[in-house]
Structures are given as C-alpha cells and as structure tokens.
Amino acid sequence: MRRAVFFVLSIVVFVVLWEGYKAVGNPEGTVLFGVRVLPRADDLSMPHLWTVLSRLGDPExxxxxxxxxxxxxxxxxxxxxxxxxxxxxxxxxxxxxxxxxxxxxxxxxxxxxxxxxxxxxxxxxxxxxxxxxxxxxxxxxxxxxxxxxxxxxxxxxxxxxxxxxxxxxxxxxxxxxxxxxxxxxxxxxxxxxxxxxxxxxxxxxxxxxxxxxxxxxxxxxxxxxxxxxxxxxxxxxxxxxxxxxxxxxxxxxxxxxxxxxxxxxxxxxxxxxxxxxxxx
Structure with a gap:
C-alpha cells in the first residue's frame, strides 16, 4: 500500500513540475554563462502532458x-x-x-x-x-x-x-x-x-x-x-x-x-x- 501511495505521489510531483516549469519557464530555455542549464519550455520541446495523452488515441x-x-x-x-x-x-x-x-x-x-x-x-x-x-x-x-x-x-x-x-x-x-x-x-x-x-x-x-x-x-x-x-x-x-x-x-x-x-x-x-x- 505504501509503495502504491509513493508511486501516485511521484506521478503527481512529476506532473506538477512539468506543467509548472512549462508555465513559468523561458520558451528559449534558461542560459547561464552561455550554457543552457534548463530546457526550452515551448510547445515544440515540452508539449502539455494532456496533449501527449490525447495523442495516444489518435491514429498513427x-x-x-x-x-x-x-x-x-x-x-x-x-x-x-x-x-x-x-x-x-x-x-x-x-x-x-x-x-x-x-x-x-x-x-x-x-x-x-x-x-x-x-x-x-x-x-x-x-x-x-x-x-x-x-x-x-x-x-x-x-x-x-x-x-x-x-x-x-x-x-x-x-x-x-x-x-x-x-x-x-x-x-x-x-x-x-x-x-x-x-x-x-x-x-x-x-x-x-x-x-x-x-x-x-x-x-x-x-x-x-x-x-x-x-x-x-x-x-x-x-x-x-x-x-x-x-x-x-x-x-x-x-x-x-x-x-x-x-x-x-x-x-x-x-x-x-x-x-x-x-x-x-x-x-x-x-x-x-x-x-x-x-x-x-
């Protein structure tokens, strides 16, 4: 039971981090001293998770x-x-x-x-x-x-x-x-x-x-x-x-x-x- 709870919590944390960074992150990525330290947050690099899930139902x-x-x-x-x-x-x-x-x-x-x-x-x-x-x-x-x-x-x-x-x-x-x-x-x-x-x-x-x-x-x-x-x-x-x-x-x-x-x-x-x- 404890493992199942931790598994669900890990998924929730992942979703929050993904969508949170996409909402506040730089579409061109965060660059520090000329090096990109965080990925781009645009739709091309980080599509919304619900977009990915909905794409599963579409024909290949x-x-x-x-x-x-x-x-x-x-x-x-x-x-x-x-x-x-x-x-x-x-x-x-x-x-x-x-x-x-x-x-x-x-x-x-x-x-x-x-x-x-x-x-x-x-x-x-x-x-x-x-x-x-x-x-x-x-x-x-x-x-x-x-x-x-x-x-x-x-x-x-x-x-x-x-x-x-x-x-x-x-x-x-x-x-x-x-x-x-x-x-x-x-x-x-x-x-x-x-x-x-x-x-x-x-x-x-x-x-x-x-x-x-x-x-x-x-x-x-x-x-x-x-x-x-x-x-x-x-x-x-x-x-x-x-x-x-x-x-x-x-x-x-x-x-x-x-x-x-x-x-x-x-x-x-x-x-x-x-x-x-x-x-x-």
Missing part, C-alpha cells in the same frame, strides 16, 4: 491503428527481448558471483574486469555485438545479448556481496556441523543473500530495458519500442507529442519490468526472518 497514420495500440505492440515485443536478456544476465551474474565467492583468486582476477566492462559505451558496443553475431543469431537475439550485457553486472556485484554477508560465527557454525561448501552455500549463503539479490534484480531489470531499447536503436531491429522512438523522432518538428508517446511507452515498460521483478520477492518473503536469524 490516416486510417491506421491508434498510437496507443502501436506503442503497446512495440512494448510487448521489447518486453519479450528484455525478459530473455534479463534471464540470461541474471544467470550469468549469479554464476559469476558464486565462482568469485568460492575462489578468492577468481574474485581478484575477474572482478576488476566485470567492473571495467560497464565503462564501455553501449552505443559503441552494440554495433560491434551486432556485427559479431549478425550471421549466427536473429536480430532479436542480438538485442537480448546486449540487454544481458547490462543486466549481469548488478546481479554479479550484488550477489557477491550477499554471499559474503554471513558472519564468521555463522560460517563457523556450519563447519562445526561438518557442512561442506555446497551445503553452506544452500543453507547459509544463498538465504543470506536474498536482501542483496532483490535490489540487484531490480537494477538488472532496468538495465535490461535500457539495453534492449538501445540495442534496437543501434542494430535497427524493427518491431520494438526503441525503433519506434527513432521513427517518431523524425516527426519531432511537426508532431512533438507523437515522440513523447513512444518515450512514455518506454517508461511504462521500465515500470512493468520493475513490477514483475518485485513479484519475484513475494514467494521468498518468508525467508527474510530466517536470514536475519542466521546472519546474527
């Missing part, structure tokens, strides 16, 4: 489908790619975290490269991945690979911290029971990592959406919300509200993915108290 083309149907179809297409990339990235991140926790040498040798991998600009990397996999993978799988590239990092880092979170007393207790590494992992470390896993999965879900959208744009994959943003951007000067409909679809897609990831937490809520007891 004369006699064609309504824009909201086109955006919804594109979101479903990208959602499927995002799910594939998210699952692949989560599995890879989990396996890397387990390997780094098990072998200190692997952690010292691999963790710097895991961190370094996220410093490469995705816009530059996406065409390379498309070129490498273009002959052996369908376009959607290439985009899913790009999404997985962004999704694995928060899972790997978050799970590693979670797997290392049990106290020395808890680990010593497992050794006193003659528990091997695998049993200690299942009975102690994995339950203790749950409070770290779920925030990491939320970040991974958001990263997978970004990766899928950027991947669609960079590789030219048709059918998704990323490609739709590019197509609608061509009409930015004549129909700016149409551009924002695609951007709104991408934002809603991110919220849907975050909500679906949060649902994964519900079946495991009963483990929270066990985690707190074991890790004391």
């Amino acid at each position: 083309l004369t006699g064609g489908r309504a824009i909201w149907l086109v955006v919804l179809s594109a979101c479903f297409f990208t959602l499927g790619i995002t799910a594939a990339g998210f699952l692949a990235g989560a599995v890879i991140g989990l396996l890397l975290a387990i390997a780094m926790q098990r072998f200190r040498l692997v952690e010292r040798g691999l963790l710097p490269y895991v961190i370094l991998s996220q410093t490469v600009p995705l816009v530059a990397l996406a065409p390379l991945i498309a070129g490498w996999s273009g002959t052996i993978m369908p376009p959607w799988m290439t985009v899913a690979l790009i999404a997985a590239y962004l999704a694995f990092f928060p899972v790997a880092v978050g799970m590693l911290r979670g797997l290392q979170s049990p106290s020395a007393a808890g680990a010593e207790l497992m050794r006193s029971y003659a528990a091997g590494w695998w049993r200690t992992l299942v009975k102690l470390r994995l339950p203790a990592s749950l409070p770290y896993l779920f925030p990491a999965l939320r970040l991974a879900g958001a990263a997978a959406v970004v990766g899928a959208v950027v991947g669609e744009i960079s590789t030219g994959t048709r059918g998704g919300i990323g490609r739709l943003i590019i197509e609608y951007s061509r009409e930015a000067t004549s129909d700016p509200a149409k551009v924002y409909t695609a951007m709104l679809g991408a934002a809603v897609l991110g919220l849907i993915v975050a909500g679906l990831v949060s649902l994964l937490e519900l079946p495991l809520m009963r483990h929270r108290r066990r985690v707190e007891v074991v890790t004391l």
Whole structure:
C-alpha cells in the first residue's frame, strides 16, 4: 500500500513540475554563462502532458491503428527481448558471483574486469555485438545479448556481496556441523543473500530495458519500442507529442519490468526472518 501511495505521489510531483516549469519557464530555455542549464519550455520541446495523452488515441497514420495500440505492440515485443536478456544476465551474474565467492583468486582476477566492462559505451558496443553475431543469431537475439550485457553486472556485484554477508560465527557454525561448501552455500549463503539479490534484480531489470531499447536503436531491429522512438523522432518538428508517446511507452515498460521483478520477492518473503536469524 505504501509503495502504491509513493508511486501516485511521484506521478503527481512529476506532473506538477512539468506543467509548472512549462508555465513559468523561458520558451528559449534558461542560459547561464552561455550554457543552457534548463530546457526550452515551448510547445515544440515540452508539449502539455494532456496533449501527449490525447495523442495516444489518435491514429498513427490516416486510417491506421491508434498510437496507443502501436506503442503497446512495440512494448510487448521489447518486453519479450528484455525478459530473455534479463534471464540470461541474471544467470550469468549469479554464476559469476558464486565462482568469485568460492575462489578468492577468481574474485581478484575477474572482478576488476566485470567492473571495467560497464565503462564501455553501449552505443559503441552494440554495433560491434551486432556485427559479431549478425550471421549466427536473429536480430532479436542480438538485442537480448546486449540487454544481458547490462543486466549481469548488478546481479554479479550484488550477489557477491550477499554471499559474503554471513558472519564468521555463522560460517563457523556450519563447519562445526561438518557442512561442506555446497551445503553452506544452500543453507547459509544463498538465504543470506536474498536482501542483496532483490535490489540487484531490480537494477538488472532496468538495465535490461535500457539495453534492449538501445540495442534496437543501434542494430535497427524493427518491431520494438526503441525503433519506434527513432521513427517518431523524425516527426519531432511537426508532431512533438507523437515522440513523447513512444518515450512514455518506454517508461511504462521500465515500470512493468520493475513490477514483475518485485513479484519475484513475494514467494521468498518468508525467508527474510530466517536470514536475519542466521546472519546474527
């Protein structure tokens, strides 16, 4: 209930800030020392929110489908790619975290490269991945690979911290029971990592959406919300509200993915108290 209230309040705050700035902001933008620090507040750059919402009900083309149907179809297409990339990235991140926790040498040798991998600009990397996999993978799988590239990092880092979170007393207790590494992992470390896993999965879900959208744009994959943003951007000067409909679809897609990831937490809520007891 509290999350729903905060979600509604965040939407209200966003609407107030958007329309408030549009009402009082400079149509040419606020310039400070020759640098524009605030965006333009004219109708071309910042259409009214109700204009964007009303544009959703208009046909995309004369006699064609309504824009909201086109955006919804594109979101479903990208959602499927995002799910594939998210699952692949989560599995890879989990396996890397387990390997780094098990072998200190692997952690010292691999963790710097895991961190370094996220410093490469995705816009530059996406065409390379498309070129490498273009002959052996369908376009959607290439985009899913790009999404997985962004999704694995928060899972790997978050799970590693979670797997290392049990106290020395808890680990010593497992050794006193003659528990091997695998049993200690299942009975102690994995339950203790749950409070770290779920925030990491939320970040991974958001990263997978970004990766899928950027991947669609960079590789030219048709059918998704990323490609739709590019197509609608061509009409930015004549129909700016149409551009924002695609951007709104991408934002809603991110919220849907975050909500679906949060649902994964519900079946495991009963483990929270066990985690707190074991890790004391």
